[in-house]
Amino acid sequence: MSKKKETKYIFVTGGVLSSLGKGIASASIATLLKKAGLKVSILKADPYINVDPGTMSPFEHGEVFVTDDGAETDLDLGHYERFLDENLSQNNNFTTGKVYSSVIEKERKGEYLGKTIQVIPHIVNEIVERIKKAGEGNDVLIVEIGGTVGDIEGLPFLEAIRAMRVELGRFDTINVHLTLVPYIKAAGELKTKPTQHSVGELRRIGISPDMIICRSEMPLNRELKDKIASSCGVEKRCVIESPDSRSIYKIPLLFLQQDVLTPISEMLNLGELKVDMSEWDSLVKRVIAPTNSVKIAFVGKYLDLKESYKSLTEALIHAGANLDTRVEIKWCDSERIHEDNVEEHLKNIDGILVAGGFGSRGVEGKMEAIKYARINNIPYLGICLGMQLAMIEFAKNILKIEDANSAEFNVDTKNPIIYLIDEFIDNSGKKQIRTRKSPLGGTMRLGGYNCNIKKDSLLSKAYGGAKTVRERHRHRYEANPKYREQFEQKGLIVSGESDGLIEAIELKNHPFFIGVQFHPEFTSRLTNPNPIIVSFIDAALKNIR
Structure with missing residues (x-):
């Protein structure tokens, strides 16, 4: 009997504020890994209590993206499919609402044998099970946790990825944290303090990031990157820029220029990864000019x-x-x-x-x-x-x-x-x-x-x-x-x-x-x-x- 393929997990969290581009960053890393010949998928875990976005107003949530199997999902799944050029399914998006609905249904059926149902372990275990299900059959699953570190509704999700890191250990999971490095015009400076506070919040939960992606409207110099690395406890090569760009499709190319795959490959024991992005680069040039x-x-x-x-x-x-x-x-x-x-x-x-x-x-x-x-x-x-x-x-x-x-x-x-x-x-x-x-x-x-x-x-x-x-x-x-x-x-x-x-x-x-x-x-x-x-x-x- 052949040994079941072990899936590697990349957990992506966000700090400081929402709408920084976790979905684009996740899709960009996934694209590079796929172009390197790996079987990759992405999961979006949304902490809101709605079961899905299907009944939410466009003014509240934006677009409802529909998968081939009929799931009404978060718009980030659209980005995932557009970058990966693959069909995703209802298994690639779940919410707090789905998690609690499932746990309550199991409790009503007596599946917990009369035990008191709690966030830990029952809710957290349900989240872990859904993540593992989405990862089945893949070399790498990228898991984007919606919202921002510090949000009360996101705590069960963060506890779930912390628990998975402990369970699976080294070479099977890494944590990528996306933060804002704002430019203060009056001071003429980029500020790293929001990133430091955001990482500090993660650490209090028990998660230490392995890589930090810095969203900024201006380039980060080497000195600033080294400061972030030192203060946040990551390797210097693991501080990656995600600058404002004329096209979201340029982000994988910018990540590749910063050699993002080398530390990811070493931390997950993926071996040497060679990527051909020539077709992608040609299309991006025609998007921009x-x-x-x-x-x-x-x-x-x-x-x-x-x-x-x-x-x-x-x-x-x-x-x-x-x-x-x-x-x-x-x-x-x-x-x-x-x-x-x-x-x-x-x-x-x-x-x-x-x-x-x-x-x-x-x-x-x-x-x-x-x-x-x-x-x-x-x-x-x-x-x-x-x-x-x-x-x-x-x-x-x-x-x-x-x-x-x-x-x-x-x-x-x-x-x-x-x-x-x-x-x-x-x-x-x-x-x-x-x-x-x-x-x-x-x-x-x-x-x-x-x-x-x-x-x-x-x-x-x-x-x-x-x-x-x-x-x-x-x-x-x-x-x-x-x-x-x-x-x-x-x-x-x-x-x-x-x-x-x-x-x-x-x-x-x-x-x-x-x-x-x-x-x-x-x-x-x-x-x-x-x-x-x-x-x-x-x-x-x-x-x-």
């Missing part, structure tokens, strides 16, 4: 918090890099667009994108933008709600169905161009469609599904002639097939389907007008951009010419 440029109108309603569209804005960067093009986004608030000023908002635009979303706010403005793209032959890509609104706009203005609407906006509409997925399941009997009942009521269609593509369509051309592709979903409403014949008679054809569900539509005699029910941005990566988004940007480039 491309030859061409294109202007895209991004019509949405969460523009105060652009993190709500993180995967999509990154997907535009991926497409641009692969076309050697800078994608300049013009953010257009759909609530401010109406019939009288739509041209003012969209003049000198090369392409129009209407993204997904929930609720009726800003819908009229989005449909005015869609109408403008349709009439003026401007390349258009509608995603999720963007596809549904394209169908409603067409029904109103071309099919002359004046009261055409979505059941999401008017539950009593007599012409529901878009209706609830529950109705589809009830009417068709297709119970095999994977959905999840929300605690708030209503069914969500989540995760990856195969889409069958119509031959010789724009969609088929975009996907290189593929007959079937797999893309991800997160929505409650579907296009009503009742109106399909009317649409196709007037030139709006269905070019993608899945078990009777309408997955994609496109307009005949238009250079590029496509709507997709799925979210192509969830499967886009720097080294493997999503084909439909690449085709959209390419069409926008041709629109310039």
Whole structure:
């Protein structure tokens, strides 16, 4: 019987304040290790008590990233997939809410044999078990602990990684701590004291970092790095800079320049690691200094918090890099667009994108933008709600169905161009469609599904002639097939389907007008951009010419 592979663990914590880029640092280290030939995965452990981000407002949490297996996860998982170019799963993200729910469920079933349930050992053991499960089959698992050292809700997670360090010992675990080294303009100095305090907080918990990554807006000189190393008890070569950069995709290259892998390899006994980042470097250069440029109108309603569209804005960067093009986004608030000023908002635009979303706010403005793209032959890509609104706009203005609407906006509409997925399941009997009942009521269609593509369509051309592709979903409403014949008679054809569900539509005699029910941005990566988004940007480039 062969010996089970032992997984090495890299625990990444953060100090001083949040949003320093733990996710990018974790993904960057993972990318370098993968390029060195290791099997690597990443786990995000979030201390908040929500079970998952699925019911959280975009203004509260930013984007909800959906994995292929239908898990609603933290947006950092999007970064992980985009850097690693691999599909992750529900095992790669868990929260305090999930941990406590699981422990309480086990207690109710009597699995703890009547013992008093406590944070130590029961909650901590549950966390450890989840970390080990995510690490199975990998050479290295990188575990990012959400939040900041000192947060009360994060203590069980820190205790769990402390316990794992004791259990597994040397050569199997290392701790990487990311901190802020602020520049005080009045003094003209970078200050290390916040880093020292942050490391001191870790030490009080029983964790001593093996490596410190310093987030700063200015370069750190050798003297400053040596000071951090001395005061925080790490080797000088283990103080790594993570400076502000013009692209997040440059961070792995900056880490590599600082030889980050040598101490990691020695501490984890990984042997000599050789990395070829030439393709990555070439793409990053085209992100930072491309030859061409294109202007895209991004019509949405969460523009105060652009993190709500993180995967999509990154997907535009991926497409641009692969076309050697800078994608300049013009953010257009759909609530401010109406019939009288739509041209003012969209003049000198090369392409129009209407993204997904929930609720009726800003819908009229989005449909005015869609109408403008349709009439003026401007390349258009509608995603999720963007596809549904394209169908409603067409029904109103071309099919002359004046009261055409979505059941999401008017539950009593007599012409529901878009209706609830529950109705589809009830009417068709297709119970095999994977959905999840929300605690708030209503069914969500989540995760990856195969889409069958119509031959010789724009969609088929975009996907290189593929007959079937797999893309991800997160929505409650579907296009009503009742109106399909009317649409196709007037030139709006269905070019993608899945078990009777309408997955994609496109307009005949238009250079590029496509709507997709799925979210192509969830499967886009720097080294493997999503084909439909690449085709959209390419069409926008041709629109310039």
